[in-house]
Amino acid sequence: MEVYSNENEQVDALKNFFAQNGKALVVGVVLGVGALVGWRYWNNHQDGASREVSAAYQQVSSALDASKPATLEAAAKFASDNNNTYGALASLDLAKRYIDNNQLDKAAAQLQSGLQDAKDANLQAVLNLRLARIQLQQKQPDVALKTLESIKGEGWTAIVADIRGEALLSKGDTQGAREAWSKGVASDASSTLKEMLQMKMNNLPG
Template sequence: MAYDLEEQEQLADLKAFWNKYGNLLTWVLIVVLGSYAAWNFWNYHQRNQAADASVLYEELQKSLADKDNVKVQRIAADVESKFGSTAYGAMAALAAAKGAFDANDLKTAKVQLQWAIDHGTDEYKSIAKLRLAGVLLDEKAYDDGLKLLATNFLPQFAGAVADRKGDIFVAQNKLAEARTAYQAALTAMDSKNPGRKLVELKLESIGGTVAQPPKAAA
């Protein structure tokens, strides 16, 4: 069908526009489509990684329950090397640290906890640092433990950090500092925190007094 004059002018304008900008638009489209494909591939890869990591983590938990520390450490190393960018990496490191600690292998426990500190999210870092401070307490490395507890923690761990400081001060026979730390732990802990009772017992055992909550007005 022959084009009328107006259609011929529009076609000429389109050709001129394409001649001027067509190459640029093609490259923009390639970049956009490539980015979309990469995003889909990344999501697919992440889902597959999480699924594979979960299988290994379940196997690790079973080995932990069986107290097979050699297998626990082997699986944890596998998870950390292959899936360290997922949450399972830090979870495996924490589980492996427990397995090593239960097997009285404090050196390996420290290595695994340090891995979680170096690679985990802020929550896992906080958990790992608290547990590492506990290992340092067992090793009588009190100054190192206190130094670690002075680093950054998420706010919700304030009570647990103060409690751990109190434990270290007790081990050093610094009872005044321990009482202050335990009081700080109780202040930071919610009234329904199941750990409060233990902190209260520790405070009272070193001569501290647990403050009673104010009575409601009659």
């Protein structure tokens, strides 16, 4: 399954995301939150310099095409040249395209680079959640669990619990997965996300 299958979903479609099932749903939520974080920054930093950087980011982002290496190189240069929020957002976009090309190592490296530029805790959380998903796909559950430890804030509890449960289950720790998902069910998450986590718990052996 593609890690970022819902990248192009509009932010307002988040209201309908929880009608879906499986990991792609959680990924879609993470991506949607990432878009909201980016939009908040665009609105809060509209001085002259920020407008220029914002315009440059939008141009680079809209031109990205996984089948066109030149657009990937342009985005990578933008991310490298801008050690700020826009650089981090470019890293998010670029990592998705690397996933499209099945270049998981490059995607992970780009997200780690973005983390060095991100100052906002929510943006950092989005980067770390995406990184943990990739690390799981790379069959590195222990690394993914370590990445999840960096995510703070009650608003992320259920999504972190979902990924943590998947990581523990991949290690054969059924009880650990059950406890992780149970924490997500007990959190202040949407009812449908809780139902999804409960369904995963119900499907566990024993």
